[in-house]
Amino acid sequence: MLSSQRKQQILDILSQEKQVQSSELSQRFAVSEDSIRRDLRELAAEGLLQRVHGGALPVSAAIAPFETRKNVQISSKQQIARKAVQLIQPGQVVIIDGGTTTAEMIKLLPADLAFTAVTHSPSIAMGLLNYPQVEVIIIGGRLFRHSIVTVGAAMLESIARINADLFFMGVTGVHKTAGLTTGDYEEAGVKRALAARAADTVVMVSQEKMNSASAFAIGDLSLASTLIVDQPLEADMAQLLAKKHVTVL
CATH class of the missing domain: 1.10.10.10 (Winged helix-like DNA-binding domain superfamily/Winged helix DNA-binding domain)
Structure with a gap:
């Protein structure tokens, strides 16, 4: 052969x-x-x-440049975003990661929903400008252009002062053995730190991310409280998530 x-x-x-x-x-x-x-x-x-x-x-196909990723599995991301928005309750403090799926989510926020959004993504912050009921806190630092988010020591120091209800985490891969992964070492550390500041971590998983992996581990699947998917999971993945007490929507 x-x-x-x-x-x-x-x-x-x-x-x-x-x-x-x-x-x-x-x-x-x-x-x-x-x-x-x-x-x-x-x-x-x-x-x-x-x-x-x-x-x-x-x-994972989700490690492509941001402009390319915006058009990958767009219908999947929109369907997941609709479910994600329903998890936000009035008065909550919600950390919103950068990424194309969270970008779709903020487009679907009810106009009268009042909560505090914390983000290290300039594009997410700009997308919230037209929601007067949303208090926006921007976390500064060094701009990581691939994902359009801030990273670095200053960013990590700032989030240490925040206790959030929810964290909507962006990932590039979800795999039963590799866990939650992303394509950049420093960004993986930032995501772990953000998850540690929230009572619940929600991971929105469009089709190209499921059963795939990137080079840098964010953490085990149990780091997530909830996974939002738009396709039925394979039996072994569903059983593993249930064992780890991860809710699947």
Whole structure:
């Protein structure tokens, strides 16, 4: 079998099984693990999978530039956003992460809903300008252009003074073994810190993020209190989330 044929079969297996292990692939194709690791390196270099220790996971499409991501699974994001808005109650303090799904969510806020929004996203803050009942607190820091959010020591120091009811967290991948992931090391740390400041963390998962992974772990699936999805989950994922006491909407 040619290397190109083997790599295509690896991608097919990954699509079906949501993860692959180098040792199992070595046995399946009757080649050395070195050959399999080389295949995985080359596929990862092409952006077709995410390498992890011992194998690989499906790569998330949500690590593309912001302008590209705005048009990825837009109907999925809008459907999830409609459910997310219903979780916000009058008078709450709500942390809103940057990202394309939260951008859709704020468009759907009721005009008379009064709450306090805390965000480290300039674009989210600007999107709330037309909601006079929403008090907006902007957390400053160094601008991370990929996600249009602030990061850094000043940002982390500021959020330490906030106790929120809800945190709407943006992620690029949700996977049963990799957990919640994103494409930037520093941003992963910021998301963990924001989750620690909220009573409940809500993760909105559009289709391209489910069963995929990015390079940097935010945390275990149990970091989320609630997952909002627009498609039924596979049985093993649903069982795992129930075991970890994560509510699925």
